[in-house]
Amino acid sequence: MDEKIGFTLNGKPVSIGAGGGRMLLGVLRYDFGLLGVKYGCGEGFCGACTVLVDDAPVRSCQTLLKDVKGRSVVTIEALAAGEALHPLQKAFMRNDALQCGYCTPGMILNAYGLLRRDPNPSRAKIIDEMSGNLCRCGTYARIVAAIQDAAREMRAEK
Amino acid sequence: MKAKDPRELDFFDASHLPAMDRREFLKVFGGGIVVAFSLVDVLEGQEGQRGRGPGGGNLPTDFNAFLAIREDGKVVCLTGKIEMGQGIVTSLAQMLAEELDVSLDSVVMVMGDTDLCPWDMGTFGSMTTRVFGPAMRAAAAEARAVLIDLAAEKLHRPAAQLAVREGVVYDAKDPAAKITYAQLAEGKKIERHLEKKPPVKAPAAFRVVGTSQLRRDAREKVTGRARYAGDMLFPGMLHARILRPPAHGAKLLDADVSAAEKMPGIRIVRDADLLAVLHESPDAAEAALAKIKARFDVPDTGLDDKTIYDHLLKVAPKGEESGLKGSLEEGAKLADPVIESTFLNAYVAHAPIEPHTATVRIEGDKVTAWISTQRPFGDKDEIAKALGVPAANVRVIAPFVGGGFGGKTSNRQAVEAARLAKATGRPVQVAWSRGEEFFYDTFRPAAIVKIKSGAAKNGSIVLWDYAVYFAGQRGSDHFYDIPNSRTTVYGSSWTGGPGTHPFATGAWRAPSNSTNTFARESQIDIMAARAGMDPVEFRLGNLKDPRMIRVLKAAAAKAGWKPAPAPTGRGRGVACGIDAGTYVAHFAEVEVDKAGGKVQVKRVVVAQDMGLTINPAGARLQMEGCITMGLGYALAEEIRFRNGEILDVNFDTYEIPRFSWTPAMETVILDAADAPPQGGGEPPIIGMGAAVANAIHDAVGARLYQLPMTPARVKAALDEKAPAATGRTKSALRPRTGIA
Ligand code: FES
Ligand code: FES
Secondary structure (H helix, E strand, O other): OOOOEEEEEEOEEEEOOOHHHHHHHHHHHOOOOOOOOOOOOOOOOOOOEEEEEEOOOEHHHHHHHHOOOOEEEEEEHHEEHHHHHHHHHHHHHHOOOOOOOHHHHHHHHHHHHHHHOOOOOHHHHHHHOOOOOOOOOOOHHHHHHHHHHHHHOOOHOO | OOOOOOOOOEEEEEHHHHHHHHHHHHHHHHOEEEEEOHHHOOOOOOOOOOOOOOOOOOOOOOEEEEEEEEEEOEEEEEEEOOOOOOOHHHHHHHHHHHOOOHHHHHHHEEEEEOOOOOOOOOOOOOOOHOOOHHHHHHHHHHHHHHHHHHHHHHHHOHHHHHEEEEEEEOOOOEEEEEEEEHHOOOOOOOOOOOOOOOOOHHHOOOOOOOOOOHHHEEEEHHHHOOEEEHHHHOOOOEEEOOOOOOOOOOEEEEEEEEEHOOOOEEEEEEOOOEEEEEEEOHHHHHHHHHHOOOEEEEEOOOOEOOOOOHHHHHOOOOOEEEEEEEOOHHEEEEEEEOOEEEEEEEOEOOOOOOOOEEEEEOOOOEEEEEEEEOHHHHHHHHHHHHHHHOOHHEEEEEOOOOOOOOOOOOOOOHHHHHHHHHOOOOEEEOOOOHHHHHOOOOOOOOEEEEEEEEEEOOEEEEEEEEEEOOOOOOOOOOEEEEEEEEEEEEEEOOOOOOOOOOEEEEEOOOHHHHHHHHHHHHHHHHHHOOOOOOHHHHHHHOOOOHHHHHHHHHHHHHHOOOOOOOOOOEEEEEEEEOOEEEEEEEEEEEOOOOOOOOOOEEEEEEEEEOOOOHHHHHHHHHHHHHHHHHHHHHHOOOOOOEEOEEOOOOOOOOOOHHHHHHHHHEEEOOOOOOOOOOOOOHHHHHHHHHHHHHHHHHOOOOOOOOOOOOOHHHHHHHOOOOOOOOOOOOOOOOOHHHHO
């Protein structure tokens, strides 16, 4: 039997026995029912499956379950504090930065990582750091605006 | 059947519905006033489907949607249309709120559920707003008139004296006398016909239509709560992985499943052509699939992404001529010179980020399927047929759809999931991998356009002989004022016939039109350059259509266009087009890296006349989406294949636009509130290929004849660039494709 792997998921300690060699994407979706984590390509090319591990964005389709042992995993479901949305979520809404919404959780979490590293990123930096996340609906320009908007709000809150 | 006036609406008592459906139906409504309405014969293919109601039951009248005023005052609209990002969940609600004089918040949209919503052909062709919209507005206006009549009775005031605001009917002269829609709907079962059809509101009276509204589904989407077909999970559900051939046309010789069989909890289903492994864990199913040893016979077709064009010309059926005007011989004599060009475009994938997915559950004889679909009612019939059950037993629900672009009108995965659910007796989910998505996509067809045209010395076009192979008819007609012209369409539909394309093809956002616009507007620029004229002035000189002239001028003004014959070295290009009733003009500004051939689009301006605009913010979102998506087919997207094997199976080699490609975008929506609303989700994509091609020519003097305009092709065009001495334009691709 596989050893149990323990980690923190959306603030709560969890542990799971099945297969440390499994990818985090399937574990989060099917073992924990966190369906905001999306499959887009399965090979690290689109970013739809992005989650936070110790506050940094990672592609859950390329992350082994055993590699998050003892770490903190956050999915889109836990980004808002209860009904109070995160500034990025509000900014995505305000800026109409989504259409079908399928890429949106990954976009928001990748942007979250960016703003943690750099609370005041230039436009060029946003484009550069977000370029690995794909949106087929073509919402990129709105997402850049939303990230700038959220960054302003987050700086003002500090 | 004689076409009815779309305004001729039927009111009926919900108790006429078949028993089972009525129960479902009233669960949603909780009673109230119900209006059903129809679009009649405006849509092709609707014929023969009339009178079919929820669950396939018969209804007293034909209609395409329900509208209900519920006892709690909510206005509920049930329609078979689906939301895939295009924003109709907002714009349809705006139309209802407008005509009924209720707040936008009180409108509830129930979409894409075949048990609750009446039959609908599907969500494509930019038809929701321009075809469905007017019928819905009229229904709402009529419902409002019914409510006012009821209020007149209750309040003992003449109807003419009553006004409505936010769902409250009141006496305009005595506002204290009032009654709400909710009160009027209470305990009602309405069946009545009005003698006089109330007119819909005039644009001057609009409060909601024409105002910009944010997406109504945004909160669910930013919190990860929005549910897509793959998010429907049920206890005991099995995830299926299906054995796929390595190439289209390949035949399975044998498959050894002995290793897979031994895995705990694995179910294996062999059903005719279907061989699937299923497990409660998708990871386990995937691992089992990898253990199957299968041999296939892969036929050698000799076809690949380079030889395909010759093949297509060879198999092309007889062409259909249209728009014959004047004499082509006469035109050729007047032309100075006659310019012949051949344009090509590659197969292009839809590549929505959500792959095709279906979850199917069978309980007793009831089949329920959650599908990522643009065509729930079509899927319903296909599932019924595959399972051999009456269509009435099948319920299809389209939850949120993660992008469609035409690709989700075809849903093989739904039939697969249904067959596997039947075979296993368990709920089954089939969620395609990205590789399966690329393999089974119904690609935008590869196509060829040949044009022979010419202008006289004074710059007026005198000859236009246009032949398109396999792209299809939409957008093949020109809109210039040309005395001698002809359009010939070879291969009438996007799917070709058997033996045409090596795999499935289908409608791709603004089908046919991006190909046709690329060819036409490139050729117009070639003639303008040949005549030594500015491309905008050349177009204006050959246009008589006032709508097109207005759109082109508006775009030129926004772009700050300074007339000069191309190539100017500035890297600016223009293109015009008409799609789904909408007139559109594009300007693109590019930078070309001469050494590597890479093109960066710096700025795009799009102006469009789409008639009445329901939600300007939503329309701009669609325009920006089209510009961004259009960069893909213009610069990079091309499915490469060999002998039926698809060589591009993920986003590493099949490049779609990304953040770093995004140009500065400026969108202009021309005021045309008095004209009927037209399509918005497709037209702004059609000019991207031509505007960029013309901008590349303007930048470096090289003409691109093939989409996508990859760095290699731009390089090749730069290398070939030589002064045209003969007056015959040389296709850069002739040597490669062998097209004479
Ligand atoms: S699904 Fe993980 S990057 Fe695409
Ligand atoms: S909003 Fe549809 S893929 Fe990004």
